Amino acid sequence: RKEVEQDPGPFNVPEGATVAFNCTYSNSASQSFFWYRQDCRKEPKLLMSVYSSGNEDGRFTAQLNRASQYISLLIRDSKLSDSATYLCVVKEPNTGGFKTIFGAGTRLFVKA
Amino acid sequence: DTGVSQDPRHKITKRGQNVTFRCDPISEHNRLYWYRQTLGQGPEFLTYFQNEAQLEKSRLLSDRFSAERPKGSFSTLEIQRTEQGDSAMYLCASSSLGQGAGYTFGSGTRLTVV
Numbered sequence A: 001r002k003e004v005e006q007d008p009g010p011f012n013v014p015e016g017a018t019v020a021f022n023c024t025y026s027n028s029a030s031q032s033f034f035w036y037r038q039d040c041r042k043e044p045k046l047l048m049s050v051y052s053s054g055n056e057d058g059r060f061t062a063q064l065n066r067a068s069q070y071i072s073l074l075i076r077d078s079k080l081s082d083s084a085t086y087l088c089v090v091k092e093p094n095t096g097g098f099k100t101i102f103g104a105g106t107r108l109f110v111k112a
Numbered sequence B: 001d002t003g004v005s006q007d008p009r010h011k012i013t014k015r016g017q018n019v020t021f022r023c024d025p026i027s028e029h030n031r032l033y034w035y036r037q038t039l040g041q042g043p044e045f046l047t048y049f050q051n052e053a054q055l056e057k058s059r060l061l062s063d064r065f066s067a068e069r070p071k072g073s074f075s076t077l078e079i080q081r082t083e084q085g086d087s088a089m090y091l092c093a094s095s096s097l098g099q100g101a102g103y104t105f106g107s108g109t110r111l112t113v114v
Helices: none
Strands: A004-006 A011-014 A019-025 A031-039 A044-050 A055-057 A060-065 A068-076 A084-094 A097-102 A104-112 B004-007 B008-014 B019-024 B031-037 B044-050 B053-057 B065-066 B075-079 B088-097 B110-111
Touching: A004 A084, A011 A019, A019 A084, A019 A104, A019 B110, A031 A060, A044 A055, A044 A060, A055 B031, A097 B044, B004 B088, B008 B019, B019 B110, B031 B075, B044 B065, B053 B075, B075 B088
Parallel strands: A011 A104, B008 B110
Antiparallel strands: A004 A019, A019 A068, A031 A044, A031 A084, A055 A060, A060 A068, A084 A097, A084 A104, B004 B019, B019 B075, B031 B044, B031 B088, B044 B053, B065 B075, B088 B110
């Protein structure tokens, strides 16, 4: 089982739609969670951290479910500019302190 | 400070040649990371530094790869005797201390080995 798994998609949605992505992680000791956005042939950029109580940033809502070991990202009122790959990122403890693992990403296409 | 800078942006090299990439992190960040990314995959961890100390190296990092951060500021990643399988985007990121700190990535160096 991969340490961090995401549905690769692609998700094709119309403008204005609500779309949700899930990401599962294998290490129950994982401590920090993030969503990054990556545009085609660009570097990943931090979208938001994911807090235990869930958190919202404008149209984006992130949730953490420790019992089931998954995090989610909900995008409301999708815009064309939301088209990108969304990377799930998990930090887990290791002998060097912690290690950061990236999922392979979920591709989103928002259509007019 | 304009963020994380990487140089060069693109590098085409012949198999067997050595290449070196440079990364200038955000000056306030103690940690510097190197990742490699291929098409359709997420970034794969290669190595990281805290200040000038290289604290961890991935099993992915063969003996042909070496990284340095001599003064705790910029870092270099060298690949010796390049192979076609080394073709990838090499991403550098920096962060502050703390497990809750997110990464700021540079634009990457795209390596093509022909």
